[in-house]
Amino acid sequence: MNFALATVLANPAIWRGGDCAPEPAAVPSGFSALDAVLPGRGWPQAALTEVVLAREGIGEIRLTLPALVRLQAGNRDVVWIAPPHLPYAPALAAAGLDLARLLIVRCRSVADQLWAYEQALRAPECGAAFAWLGPHDDRVLRRLAVAAREGRPTPAHLMTPPWNVPCPNARNVPGSAKTCAGSTGADQSVGGAGFEPA
Numbered sequence: 001m002n003f004a005l006a007t008v009l010a011n012p013a014i015w016r017g018g019d020c021a022p023e024p025a026a027v028p029s030g031f032s033a034l035d036a037v038l039p040g041r042g043w044p045q046a047a048l049t050e051v052v053l054a055r056e057g058i059g060e061i062r063l064t065l066p067a068l069v070r071l072q073a074g075n076r077d078v079v080w081i082a083p084p085h086l087p088y089a090p091a092l093a094a095a096g097l098d099l100a101r102l103l104i105v106r107c108r109s110v111a112d113q114l115w116a117y118e119q120a121l122r123a124p125e126c127g128a129a130f131a132w133l134g135p136h137d138d139r140v141l142r143r144l145a146v147a148a149r150e151g152r153p154t155p156a157h158l159m160t161p162p163w164n165v166p167c168p169n170a171r172n173v174p175g176s177a178k179t180c181a182g183s184t185g186a187d188q189s190v191g192g193a194g195f196e197p198a
Contacts, residue, residue, distance in 0.1 A: 012047065013149070027128075027155055030066020043067050043128075045153035048145040052160050056084045056132070060159065062095075067155065068128055069096040076127025079103045079120040082113045084132050101127075110134035117144065122151040130157045 008014065012024050024047055026040030035041045043049060043064065053060055068078050078101060080087070093099055105120075107113040113133050120129040121144070133140070141158070148156040 025153055027067045027070060029063065030070075031063065034063065043155040043157075045155055046149050046151070048141065048148045048156045048158060050141065050158045050160055056159070056161060061087075064128070064130075064155075064157065065092075065095040065097065071127030071155075072098045072101050074127065075101075077101045077103055077123075077125050079105065079123075079126055079129045081105045081117045081120065081129070081131035082107050082133065083130070110136070114140060114144075117156075118147045121147040121154055121156055124152050126152065126154050128155045128157070130159060132159045 024040040024044045026038065026042030026044050028042040029035050029038065038044070039047075051060060072078060078097070080103070083104065087102075087104065089099055092102065105116045107116055110133060113131060114136075117129060117131040117133070120126050131144075144156065144158065148154065
């Protein structure tokens with residue numbers, strides 16, 4: 001097989017019947033039970049992960065903190081676009097996050113949120129980008145998945161409340177993964193398994 005064809009077929013968005021797509025590059029989450037169910041055995045890089053929340057502020061960020069600390073150790077920034085609540089700096093610092101490398105972006109409109117998130121996904125300094133976007137459709141998800149894939153290998157998380165998703169299992173956007181945070185708390189999310197740090 002020639003190199004150009006092999007390169008195209010190695011893209012995780014390409015599926016060939018009978019073959020499994022190669023595992024995407026990933027950053028270990030720090031939770032072995034979670035890594036066991038995530039593509040690539042961690043938070044996928046250069047891909048969009050949509051985390052569907054039963055409600056906001058239930059500790060969903062806790063699932064990403066070990067990976068964020070690891071990324072910041074490589075002199076990479078973490079960007080949060082439009083978080084719904086004021087992040088509690090002492091808890092983030094206690095978890096090992098370098099607050100000087102954490103950027104919080106507030107926006108006036110959903111269009112501004114989308115623009116800021118795309119810029120973060122393409123920025124070479126960005127180690128991970130999170131967004132809590134207002135109402136959006138699958139076209140927005142495809143656009144963000146493309147930005148995540150074309151940018152630097154950055155884990156991209158889109159935190160989505162359930163009222164923005166008709167049915168969490170109905171979403172199937174190429175280049176994206178889904179994680180559902182259940183109503184009993186974010187530590188009870190994927191597959192109903194409780195997650196403890198590895």
